[in-house]
Amino acid sequence: MIKIENLNKKYGEKKVFENFSLEIEKGKITCILGESGCGKTTLLNVLSRLTDFEGRVDEVNCSLVFQTPNLFPNLTAKQNLLLVSNDLKKIDALSNELSVADKLNSYPKHLSGGEAQRISLIRGIIFDADLLLMDEPFSSLDLGVKFRTITALKKRFKEEKKTVVMVTHDVKEAVEMADRIILLSGGKIVYDNKNLTKKTENELFGLLIGTNN
């Protein structure tokens, strides 16, 4: 388990988390849903030590897939990947799975948003880390590409027993991807489901409409 205990985090006077606790199960995909400003991205920043906080958070070697690709613009896609891992076999396999194999010699400026984001996903996956954090990783992918990507990644994460925490505001993405779905509101967990069923999507829509009122 990766533990977060009594997390306190505020930006100026605004409290994002107050005595927040969470346990993340290793080898599982946990999706965190919630409205804007509920603390989803802050949680990822805390786990990856990109922000300061109070409380106890297990120190874990993290990899991060940002909401925007954040590729180094002066390096080709392949050079961006090789900067974080020398595993050429895995790079080739993933780039074929995500249909970007023919874009590896392109610079980020010459890639579409979707292609760049897929390269960023590959970078996050190939970096040797105990925890993969993904912040709305599919938001810039069009619908067809998105669900093909989710299918490919879910299969790979299951095979590798990868520990993943994914933040999204898209219920369908969460239901497709996750083993466990947590709904955050006002820095608190209002829903936590490890046994997802066909009804989960409707439950979540209902709750999200409720938390937005």
Added chain:
Amino acid sequence: MKAYLKRHFASIICGIIALVIMWAVWFIACKIVKNEYVIPSVKQTFGELFKLLGEAFFYRALLRTLEKSLIAFVISFVLAGSIALPSKLFKGVDGVMRPIIAVIRTLPTMAVLIPIILYTNRFTAPIIVAMLVLFPMIYAQFKSALDNIDEQVVRTAKVFKLTRRQKVVKVYFPLVAPNLLSHTGSNLSFAIKVVISAEVMVMTYTSIGGMIQYAGYEDLPRLFALTLFAVIIGIVIETTFHLLSKKLFKWTRAEGKND
């Protein structure tokens, strides 16, 4: 060639218009003043310029001036880069450098020229004067280029635990290089201008500044021709480096996107 002309048609037309305006201003000034000893005509100046281009001494003088300018620029560039990077990485260095740069920048350079000549010579003095002007400028350009590196790039480098060497060699330096190369042209052009001014003051014989000093008030067509040549060479250098920075860094060019 055709494609190039098509792409840059507007810029070429604007350039031609600018040249016509400058020629017109010069022509009108000559007509108003009506004294070739005060303002030589365009024809006289160009005539004198072509005469200069046939003189061996002119080329020796030009080489000496360019040599001094290049030395001043290279030393300033290396020094500025060596200090700007630690300034970016360590706040203490930046704190120490800021007042020093402020002093150097505000120093009246021509006023320090006399003590500089006393302790050096007519070759070195213009180099030092040019460095006093260039170093703060190039340092500021380095700092600006480093400060403008996208914060997301810095975060990404942190997340993926890039070593300091990887950050500097593979990310920071390549990201600032196009900007710096583009500035190099204007910096070199400025170095030539400052060196020539210093050469005039210290009366360095085999130099463009020395030739300007010698032409003085008695040979205005030659003075104008030398000035015109300095302007042309400055523009050529600036344009060359600007084009070079576009050519060398393919990743900055937005080609047709895929999808």
